């Protein structure tokens with residue numbers, strides 16, 4: 001056990017500012033804020049590896065050690081420890097040996113919505129927004145020459161630091177071998193992601209689908225594209241589409257992603273009914289099902305066949321504006337939704353409402369909270385204010401029985417709450 005970790009167990013009460021001074025001392029001495037218990041173990045047992053089975057960081061230990069009976073002064077000190085760790089590069093979503101992020105530890109210990117929880121969520125939002133900026137190809141940090149120079153220098157530093165001190169020429173090849181191994185691993189992961197219909201749209205659109213009683217799944221792998229349990233969420237989505245109608249005699253709505261047609265069926269049954277009900281759908285099997293079920297012939301329905309990225313821009317020049325837009329696609333990523341926002345501002349009537357299936361980060365509550373805030377920030381950049389209503393999703397037992405009945409490969413919902421979003425121009 002390192003002294004840094006020892007400190008983070010918060011054993012000595014009261015928790016005073018001495019804790020912060022000690023922490024700053026360790027960090028200044030060069031101990032990383034992400035130093036893990038697993039690294040300590042490997043160090044103490046002479047194990048040399050970069051591959052850690054888990055990453056139990058000082059932040060995990062603090063979250064495991066905070067107590068409900070801390071005084072407000074103690075609470076403030078703990079918050080300053082958390083802040084100090086974040087300032088020094090602590091990760092908000094690293095995973096310990098119980099598959100928990102620091103936020104998950106707080107949740108298990110009954111600290112949801114505490115100041116500690118909020119500090120972690122805020123750090124998560126900052127990290128996600130910063131990461132996006134760093135990945136933005138338009139952000140220029142260095143000229144190519146500077147970058148090459150930097151990379152050369154970094155490689156030299158890395159090499160000289162990792163080079164074994166007493167070895168012969170052959171062992172000097174190890175770093176290269178390791179690099180090759182790493183590259184092969186990365187390539188294998190890239191291929192796996194590309195072949196995964198739930199991750200890559202082009203793969204998904206070429207994947208055979210199967211309609212079951214209560215689900216739409218990929219035929220071969222059993223990925224759940226849509227499930228009946230979501231009807232309660234679709235009902236909220238349908239109501240949002242009609243929540244800010246301009247003229248009840250001229251209601252125009254758009255649903256992106258037909259799936260099982262749950263929300264579209266609700267839209268058709270809604271009173272007042274839509275004058276025009278646009279549906280955007282890209283998958284050939286779903287379009288075939290829509291054809292079979294008569295959707296193409298419905299008087300007030302316009303089916304936009306193809307990816308919304310290709311069909312929606314055409315509407316911009318046609319003077320079509322919507323009272324409500326709902327977005328629920330499959331295999332797309334957050335960046336796709338950001339692309340949609342560019343079109344949305346041109347398609348939504350000034351008083352119109354935008355809503356979407358909010359599954360962003362929904363496999364952990366802390367990630368779900370982080371993404372709730374990230375999407376709110378992104379929509380605000382487009383002049384849209386977002387309100388979230390909490391809905392209790394069906395019980396885990398009901399969901400689990402649906403996953404089982406339909407042989408669904410992986411549960412895609414694990415949160416005790418659903419944040420139903422409604423965004424309108426501010």
Ligand SMILES: C[S@@+](CC[C@H](N)C(=O)[O-])C[C@H]1O[C@@H](n2cnc3c(N)ncnc32)[C@H](O)[C@@H]1O
Nearest residue numbers: 257259260261262263281282283307308329330
């Ligand atoms: C989760 S389902 C939608 C379920 C729907 N909300 C319901 O109530 O049944 C997602 C749908 O989006 C479609 N989709 C995926 N990517 C698309 C894209 N780029 N453009 C249009 N539709 C897309 C899928 O084929 C699928 O039918």
